[in-house]
Each structure stands twice: as structure tokens, then as C-alpha cells.
């Protein structure tokens with residue numbers, strides 16, 4: 001048994017560029033190959049989850065790419081401005097400017113999301129919007145962004161990116177983390193207790209600058225983390241040029257990975273109930289360097305673009321993504337991401353929970 005994963009490779013001759021000049025035809029072909037062409041025009045409300053870029057940072061997925069996916073989902077009969085298909089993102093737990101509904105909306109608008117003629121944009125877990133949607137069978141108290149309740153279809157678009165507690169994050173991490181409401185994401189991170197390796201610390205203050213919770217101070221030329229304020233978001237770990245911040249104990253990271261896998265599996269089960277189609281997962285392997293920049297991380301996946309993957313099985317999509325990266329790198333991914341965690345560990349846990357399968361058939365579009 002193997003799951004189909006659709007793959008749009010970079011067109012010949014574009015491999016030396018960081019990104020193809022225009023991936024929109026590839027995105028459209030992937031939506032159609034996965035059987036979602038025109039699906040959002042049929043009935044009910046559809047959501048397209050896409051990452052709004054952090055203020056002042058390059059976009060991993062510019063708004064015009066998102067609208068191209070939307071146009072393929074709606075099909076030729078309707079305009080992209082259809083209210084039946086909304087673009088959504090959830091509040092950040094770690095990035096200034098993306099952590100409140102008003103700020104996220106303003107940044108989204110400034111980056112071309114929800115502007116006139118484009119797909120409408122909605123904050124997924126706006127406290128003034130629909131209440132969080134509790135998930136059955138996930139981590140205790142886990143709830144999804146309220147905007148997901150009652151949707152007829154969901155498409156999740158995410159770049160493959162470095163992640164401090166998972167090594168590399170793709171479709172499974174996005175499902176488990178980014179469709180949840182902000183409080184649930186904070187709860188998932190609670191067990192991560194980052195510690196500064198004091199002899200390594202150069203006192204540069206970069207970690208302090210990115211901490212949204214003012215949990216870091218510099219004392220005696222060294223950083224100190226106040227765990228009463230720290231949420232475990234991991235942002236400080238990504239910016240330390242000395243790699244001087246790491247979780248206090250491996251057990252916390254293992255528990256986190258298990259919880260993310262459980263959240264992803266429970267989310268998938270709950271969202272697809274009553275839907276004609278499952279969730280379509282689209283993973284970008286076209287601008288990993290730019291995405292690393294968007295997360296403020298100093299960790300880099302030093303890759304030229306590879307292509308874009310899409311499929312209904314998030315474990316299979318991520319497995320294909322990791323294999324394509326490993327093939328390009330010729331070595332283990334975690335040596336490039338800079339994090340100790342092997343990126344396959346989350347996928348093994350997710351497969352054991354029945355979210356999907358590690359075996360896949362790559363189908364070029």
C-alpha cells in the first residue's frame with residue numbers, strides 16, 4: 001500500500017534559481033491532479049489555510065500564489081472573490097505583528113491577502129469570531145480555530161521549514177499546530193523549557209529581541225530565561241548564532257512531538273467528518289531559504305527550489321518532501337536544519353496513530 005503524492009518539479013532550466021519565476025501553473029495542476037479542481041464551487045464554505053508573512057520578511061507563499069490555488073479550487077465558473085472560499089491564518093504564538101487579530105489582519109492586507117479582487121481573508125482563531133472547536137481524541141483540551149467548524153472543505157498550504165522542536169515541519173506539523181486555536185498551541189508548547197548553555201552565550205541579545213513574552217534578560221553578559229514567563233515557543237532557539245539555547249530535557253521534546261502527532265490525527269478525523277473529500281495538503285519546496293528568513297531563524301535549509309507536493313495523506317506528502325530534500329542534500333536533514341530532532345520522528349508517530357502512511361507513489365503533474 002502506498003499513498004499518491006502529486007509532484008510539480010521545477011521546470012527544466014530553473015534549478016539554479018532559488019524559486020521558479022511563476023509556480024502558479026504548477027499549483028493549479030496539483031489542485032486538479034488531486035481531484036480538487038472546482039471542488040469549492042459545489043457547496044458550503046471552504047477554507048484555504050495559508051501562512052501570512054511576518055512584517056518586513058519575504059513571503060513563503062505570496063498572496064498571488066494563494067489566489068491561484070483558490071482559482072483552481074473554485075474552477076472556471078466563478079471569480080476568486082467568492083465568499084464561499086476564504087483564506088485563513090491563525091494567530092502566532094511567537095511573532096510580533098501576527099499575534100493579535102487586528103495586527104494579523106493589517107499585515108495580511110498589506111501583503112495582498114483579502115484585498116479587493118482577491119479571496120476574502122479571515123483570522124481563524126479570532127476571539128471575537130466563532131468559539132474554539134474542541135477536538136475529540138486529541139491532547140487534553142485541544143481545540144481548533146473556530147472558523148473551521150462546519151466547513152465543507154479544507155486545503156492547507158505550507159512551506160517545508162526548519163522547526164526547533166520537530167527538526168523540519170511540513171503538512172503534519174501544520175495540521176497539528178496551525179489549525180489549532182492560539183491557547184491550544186500555547187498548551188502544546190508548555191512542556192518545552194528552553195535553557196541557555198551559559199558558557200556558550202555571547203550575550204548578543206538576539207534571543208531577547210525576539211521573545212514575545214519578555215522571558216529573557218541579560219545578566220552578567222549572559223542570557224537568562226524566566227520559566228514563569230516562557231511559553232516554550234522556541235523562537236529564541238532559532239536565532240541564537242551560538243546554538244546556545246536548547247530544551248531542558250529530551251523528554252519534553254518527545255512529549256511535544258507525540259502531542260503534535262495526536263493533535264494532527266484528531267484534527268484530520270474531526271475536520272473530514274461529513275465531507276465529500278479529505279483535506280488537501282500542499283507543501284512548498286520552492287523557497288526554503290526565504291522561509292527561514294521569514295521565521296527570523298538563523299537556521300537554513302540551504303536549498304535551491306525543488307518543486308511543490310500535494311496529496312490527501314499528510315504523512316505521505318511529508319515523507320516525499322523529506323526524501324526529496326535528503327536526495328538534494330546528500331546527507332541527514334538535521335545537520336542542515338541545525339536542530340537535534342530528526343524530522344522523520346513526527347511522521348513515525350503520526351503514522352502509528354493512523355494519520356497516514358510513510359509509503360508513497362510520486363506522480364509528476
Ligand code: SF4
Pocket residue numbers: 194210211212213214215216225229230231232233234235236237
Ligand atoms: S524564552 Fe524563548 S521559548 Fe521562551 S517564550 Fe521567549 S522566545 Fe519563546
Ligand code: SF4
Pocket residue numbers: 196200201202203204205206207208222223239240241242243244245
Ligand atoms: S542569542 Fe544566544 S548568544 Fe545571544 S544572548 Fe541569546 S543565548 Fe546568548
